[in-house]
Amino acid sequence: xxxxxxxxxxxxxxxxxxxxxxxxxxxxxxxxxxxxxxxxxxxxxxxxxxxxxxxxxxxxxxxxxxxxxxxxxxxxxxxxxxxxxxxxxxxxxxxxxxxxxxxxxxxxxxxxxxxxxxxxxxxxxxxxxxxxxxxxxxxxxxxxxxxxxxxxxxxxxxxxxxxxxxxxxxxxxxxxxxxxxxxxxxxxxxxxxxxxxxxxxxxxxxxxxxxxxxxxxxxxxxxxxxxxxxxxxxxxxxxxxxxxxxxxxxxxxxxxxxxxxxxxxxxxxxxxxxxxxxxxxxxxxxxxxxxxxxxxxxxxxxxxxxxxxxxxxxxxxxxxxxxxxxxxxxxxxxxxxxxxxxxxxxxxxxxxxxxxxxxxxxxxxxxxxxxxxxxxxxxxxxxxxxxxxxxxxxxxxxxxxxxxxxxxxxxxxxxxxxxxxxxxxxxxxxxxxxxxxxxxxxxxxxxxxxxxxxxxxxxxxxxxxxxxxxxxxxxxxxxxxxxxxxxxxxxxxxxxxxxxxxxxxxxxxxxxxxxxxxxxxxxxxxxxxxxxxxxxxxxxxxxxxxxxxxxxxxxxxxxxxxxxxxxxxxxxxxxxxxxxxxxxxxxxxxxxxxxxxxxxxxxxxxxxxxxxxxxxxxxxxxxxxxxxxxxxxxxxxxxxxxxxxxxxxxxxxxxxxxxxxxxxxxxxxxxxxxxxxxxxxxxxxxxxxxxxxxxxxxxxxxxxxxxxxxxxxxxxxxxxxxxxxxxxxxxxxxxxxxxxxxxxxxxxxxxxxxxxxxxxxxxxxxxxxxxxxxxxxxxxxxxxxxxxxxxxxxxx
Ligand SMILES: *[C@@H]1O[C@H](CO)[C@@H](O)[C@H](O)[C@H]1NC(C)=O
Ligand SMILES: *[C@@H]1O[C@H](CO)[C@@H](O)[C@H](O)[C@H]1NC(C)=O
Ligand SMILES: *[C@@H]1O[C@H](CO)[C@@H](O)[C@H](O)[C@H]1NC(C)=O
Ligand SMILES: *[C@@H]1O[C@H](CO)[C@@H](O)[C@H](O)[C@H]1NC(C)=O
Ligand SMILES: *[C@@H]1O[C@H](CO)[C@@H](O)[C@H](O)[C@H]1NC(C)=O
Numbered sequence: 001x002x003x004x005x006x007x008x009x010x011x012x013x014x015x016x017x018x019x020x021x022x023x024x025x026x027x028x029x030x031x032x033x034x035x036x037x038x039x040x041x042x043x044x045x046x047x048x049x050x051x052x053x054x055x056x057x058x059x060x061x062x063x064x065x066x067x068x069x070x071x072x073x074x075x076x077x078x079x080x081x082x083x084x085x086x087x088x089x090x091x092x093x094x095x096x097x098x099x100x101x102x103x104x105x106x107x108x109x110x111x112x113x114x115x116x117x118x119x120x121x122x123x124x125x126x127x128x129x130x131x132x133x134x135x136x137x138x139x140x141x142x143x144x145x146x147x148x149x150x151x152x153x154x155x156x157x158x159x160x161x162x163x164x165x166x167x168x169x170x171x172x173x174x175x176x177x178x179x180x181x182x183x184x185x186x187x188x189x190x191x192x193x194x195x196x197x198x199x200x201x202x203x204x205x206x207x208x209x210x211x212x213x214x215x216x217x218x219x220x221x222x223x224x225x226x227x228x229x230x231x232x233x234x235x236x237x238x239x240x241x242x243x244x245x246x247x248x249x250x251x252x253x254x255x256x257x258x259x260x261x262x263x264x265x266x267x268x269x270x271x272x273x274x275x276x277x278x279x280x281x282x283x284x285x286x287x288x289x290x291x292x293x294x295x296x297x298x299x300x301x302x303x304x305x306x307x308x309x310x311x312x313x314x315x316x317x318x319x320x321x322x323x324x325x326x327x328x329x330x331x332x333x334x335x336x337x338x339x340x341x342x343x344x345x346x347x348x349x350x351x352x353x354x355x356x357x358x359x360x361x362x363x364x365x366x367x368x369x370x371x372x373x374x375x376x377x378x379x380x381x382x383x384x385x386x387x388x389x390x391x392x393x394x395x396x397x398x399x400x401x402x403x404x405x406x407x408x409x410x411x412x413x414x415x416x417x418x419x420x421x422x423x424x425x426x427x428x429x430x431x432x433x434x435x436x437x438x439x440x441x442x443x444x445x446x447x448x449x450x451x452x453x454x455x456x457x458x459x460x461x462x463x464x465x466x467x468x469x470x471x472x473x474x475x476x477x478x479x480x481x482x483x484x485x486x487x488x489x490x491x492x493x494x495x496x497x498x499x500x501x502x503x504x505x506x507x508x509x510x511x512x513x514x515x516x517x518x519x520x521x522x523x524x525x526x527x528x529x530x531x532x533x534x535x536x537x538x539x540x541x542x543x544x545x546x547x548x549x550x551x552x553x554x555x556x557x558x559x560x561x562x563x564x565x566x567x568x569x570x571x572x573x574x575x576x577x578x579x580x581x582x583x584x585x586x587x588x589x590x591x592x593x594x595x596x597x598x599x600x601x602x603x604x605x606x607x608x609x610x611x612x613x614x615x616x617x618x619x620x621x622x623x624x625x626x627x628x629x630x631x632x633x634x635x636x637x638x639x640x641x642x643x644x645x646x647x648x649x650x651x652x653x654x655x656x657x658x659x660x661x662x663x664x665x666x667x668x669x670x671x672x673x674x675x676x677x678x679x680x681x682x683x684x685x686x687x688x689x690x691x692x693x694x695x696x697x698x699x700x701x702x703x704x705x706x707x708x709x710x711x712x713x714x715x716x717x718x719x720x721x722x723x724x725x726x727x728x729x730x731x732x733x734x735x736x737x738x739x740x741x742x743x744x745x746x747x748x749x750x751x752x753x754x755x756x757x758x759x760x761x762x763x764x765x766x767x768x769x770x771x772x773x774x775x776x777x778x779x780x781x782x783x784x785x786x787x788x789x790x791x792x793x794x795x796x
Contacts, residue, residue: 023128024096025140031093036129037069042255043133044069047089048076050183057325059183061085064094064104064114066133066150070255071271073278077133077157077257078150079185080104081114100125102137102148116148132161155185158247158258164202165194165244174244176260177207181327189329190264190291194243200236201225202245204266204285206292213264213292214285223709227284256281262326264291281667282660289408296331297403298425300356305528312407313354314427331403336428338385351382352432353390353424360408361391361421365398381426389425485557489564496524513571521571522556526564537565540639547616551604553627553637569637573630576637577685578623581692591735593632594689598743599768600634601626605682606761608636609675615645617673621681622662623688643673661695665753676755682764683750686743687711692728715748715779742767748777 022039024030035046045066051057064080081104086092092113097103100120104113116137125147126140135150151162156176158164166173175193180186189208195201195215201224204214217225219236235246247258255271268282288294288308289301295309296318302308309323311332317323318330338351371377377397381387389400407423493499496514503511509527516522527537541558548554559566574580577597580589589597601621608616618625619641627635664680666673687695687710695710710726717723723744727735746767752758759767766772 023126024094024102025126026096026123029093029095032089035069038129038131038133040131042068042070042131043077043129045129045135047086047092047094048074050074050076050185057182059085061087061184062089062092063185064092065185066129066135068133068255068257068271071278072276075257075278076185077155077159078135079155080150082155082179082185082187084113085185086113096123096125096127098123100147102127102135118148120147133159134162155179155187156260160247160256163242163244163246164192165242167242169241176258176266178260178262178264181262181322181325183325184327188262188327189293190260192260192266194245200238200243204260204264204291206264209293211292213290214266216284227282263288264294279667286660293329293405296329297405298332298334299328300407300409302409312356312404312425314425314431334428334431336431338426339428339430350429351426352429353378353381354427354432356407356423356425357421360406361398361423362389362400362404362407364405365391365400367395368397368399371397378424381424387426389423391421391423393421485568487557487559487566487568489559489561489566492524492559492566492568495522499524499526520556521573523569523571525567525569527566537567537640540567540642547608549604549607550633551600551635552607553635572627572635574628574632576624577626577628577634577689580628581623581688582694588730589632591731591739595739595743595768597626597628597632597634598686598689599765601636601682601685602761602764602768604634604636605678606765609678609761615675617643617645617675618678619643620659620662621678621685622659623685626685645675664755666755674755675761676758679750679758679761679764680755682761683747683758684711686747686750687714690714690726690728690740690743690747692730711747711751711780714744715777718744718748718776719779742770742774745774745777748780749774751780752777753781 022036024036030036030046033046035044037044043066045064047062047064048067049062050059063076063082063085065076066078068075068077086104086106091106091108092104093107094102094104097105097112097115100123101116101118102125103115105111106113118137120139122139122141124140125137127135127137129135136146137148138146151159152172152174154162154164154174154176156178158176164174164176173193175191178188178190180188189206191205191207192202193205195203200219202216203212205212216227219225224234224236235248237244237246247256256269258266258268260266265288266282266284267280269278270281271277272279285291287303289303295301298312298315299309300312302310307328309328311317314335315332316335318333322328322330368377368380371380371392374392374397377390377392377399380397381390381399384399384401386401387399388402388404391398404425492514495516496512499510499512501513503513503523505511509525511523511525514522514524537558537560541555553572554570555567556570557568559568605618605621608618616639618636618639620638621636625636625638627637629635662681662684664673664677666677684695691710693710714723714726717726718741723741724737726744727733727740746759746764750758750764763772767774
């Protein structure tokens with residue numbers, strides 16, 4: 001009896017009822033810290049303020065909005081009063097007004113702060129926060145008719161199930177707009193919207209200029225052409241009523257959202273339960289400097305440093321406060337105004353120019369072709385007050401007027417392909433003179449100190465010579481042993497002739513060729529950006545520093561001095577696999593070599609996964625990271641993203657890493673990873689080895705229907721039993737059909753959706769060695785999803 005009573009109290013206690021509230025009805029108000037929670041507990045609506053008092057990111061204003069209640073990190077997905085923040089929360093309430101609209105009222109001044117602004121014929125309405133995170137206003141007697149919903153007025157986030165695009169009947173255009181900065185929720189400079197020209201694609205636009213700086217590529221019925229990897233996660237619908245993009249519900253337990261960031265980049269986030277953190281599963285555009293005008297005028301954008309925006313010399317940050325809150329679009333302003341234009345022309349001294357080499361030139365140049373010399377070009381710029389820069393080259397004379405936007409630090413990889421350009425930025429003579437004076441002072445200082453130092457130098461030289469001899473002795477001793485060497489920076493500088501022979505560059509830095517004292521050829525990798533490089537440096541030294549295998553690149557030593565981080569490897573003369581597979585100019589790999597490469601990489605990976613003391617997951621297997629030696633033995637390189645795992649555990653938690661196009665689907669679903677993510681990437685590489693072309697081509701903007709996503713083509717042809725057509729035509733039919741078929745089957749097994757369906761690398765080695773037979777694999781579902789969105793949705 002008592003028990004029944006207790007149960008009754010538990011079930012019907014007012015506390016229980018209060019926590020389940022997901023609606024607001026006429027007469028009810030919401031204020032202060034009150035919240036409405038969706039019935040599944042996933043989303044909440046209430047007043048919020050950005051940031052905590054302790055961080056520098058605090059806003060003094062309050063907003064009404066929806067956030068993800070399931071996660072402990074405050075993540076807002078919608079804001080009501082974006083333009084009208086509330087200074088004093090005690091004066092504000094959310095309620096249903098007499099005209100039936102949902103409103104935020106200032107109950108002291110009786111003014112309306114925000115309203116849903118719809119024509120309702122009845123005051124009897126109710127607002128509900130749905131399980132999908134949509135705030136819906138309906139007539140309480142007729143719940144079928146939606147009067148207003150937050151999904152129709154998105155701010156900067158898109159939740160699964162919400163639509164982005166146009167309602168053809170009402171003309172409503174749903175788009176995402178970035179926020180002003182990290183705390184101010186006012187609309188910012190960038191938007192994601194349906195292409196207004198009518199093409200079936202989405203574009204990112206800088207709103208002040210109207211410039212489109214990224215597009216998704218046209219929807220081809222299965223995926224947007226520029227982002228084939230995302231095919232399974234987006235759906236494009238064009239029917240008689242609407243044309244829109246949506247993210248279908250994947251799994252109700254999964255927490256995710258798409259957000260247009262203050263940085264102008266579109267990011268997809270997945271909540272990692274075990275990590276208790278958001279993981280970025282996709283970013284577009286990939287590099288920050290590709291966002292139009294992200295750094296504002298008179299800045300230089302560099303993707304390799306953090307922060308990526310910096311003022312040009314002679315300019316200073318316009319608003320430090322905005323800058324610190326993530327909004328750099330205000331850019332920089334001149335330290336000293338231009339003389340020629342601010343002063344009387346007769347008395348003012350002439351302006352000068354400052355030379356910036358190696359940069360992507362700003363947009364909107366005016367070309368003046370009749371000018372034949374650099375002097376005339378400079379004069380043309382000086383004679384017009386609005387001219388701010390010029391550039392002279394084979395292309396003639398370019399001049400720029402007013403603000404200089406989008407100047408970009410050229411990457412090393414660009415340098416090898418394009419010529420260095422020079423941008424001459426106009427500066428006041430006073431500004432240039434002040435540098436000159438400074439330089440003169442420096443010179444005087446240098447000369448005096450040099451005289452003093454000369455005596456000491458002679459002494460130092462003697463000591464240094466002795467040490468150098470000692471050092472090389474020590475090094476030669478180590479060479480025979482197994483350990484790795486800690487180099488001094490100065491010695492690596494000598495070994496590489498001051499880093500003069502560049503072999504290549506990647507996301508983390510550049511690689512230079514050099515020779516040790518015993519004339520061993522080495523490749524020295526210099527890591528960029530102190531903090532970014534540090535993590536990679538440690539991962540690399542602690543992984544390949546301790547292991548040795550014929551199919552793994554050998555680390556000879558490292559240097560760690562001040563903020564310098566360098567890695568020294570054995571030198572491999574034959575480029576990486578991608579160069580051999582995708583570029584015409586270099587040596588061509590015949591089928592036998594390709595098969596050996598596939599086998600070698602499999603052996604290297606099997607060793608990493610199964611034979612080392614600690615299991616190592618490479619996390620970034622792709623052709624660029626497979627180097628070939630003189631006898632075309634493949635060697636896996638670049639362990640900067642490697643993840644260690646104890647032998648006794650089978651799964652590891654880590655933030656997402658790797659390269660798009662080779663990423664296993666479990667990265668996106670937020671579960672812990674296993675060695676099978678390397679198996680997936682390896683499968684993708686195998687396919688590229690077979691076909692001699694990239695699986696996904698970013699440039700593909702007008703893909704024909706027969707230009708099907710290659711991995712899918714392989715899976716389909718395997719089922720049909722016709723793999724011959726998949727092989728690189730450059731082989732001219734010179735290959736073993738049996739081997740090709742085996743490799744295709746293995747690749748297809750490696751890219752199965754479920755990691756447990758994929759073979760271990762040790763098994764792959766056995767398959768390739770011909771020790772075990774390979775069955776015909778099933779078609780991976782993700783590929784199917786990319787290929788086969790229901791035909792109903794396409795052209796209705
Ligand atoms: C709705 O309006 C009617 C008449 O206009 C009024 O009598 C009634 O009190 C209103 N109801 C609410 C809940 O405000
Ligand atoms: C402010 O917030 C942004 C994004 O939420 C974050 O990247 C930045 O580090 C924060 N800054 C401080 C000082 O907390
Ligand atoms: C509401 O109705 C009035 C009068 O019928 C009309 O003038 C107004 O444009 C309507 N507003 C909206 C938002 O539909
Ligand atoms: C949607 O379909 C209509 C009719 O088939 C077509 O005219 C229009 O261009 C399509 N719009 C987009 C964005 O694909
Ligand atoms: C300076 O150049 C701008 C842009 O070409 C032009 O509109 C303006 O008339 C020029 N001013 C003078 C004084 O030539």
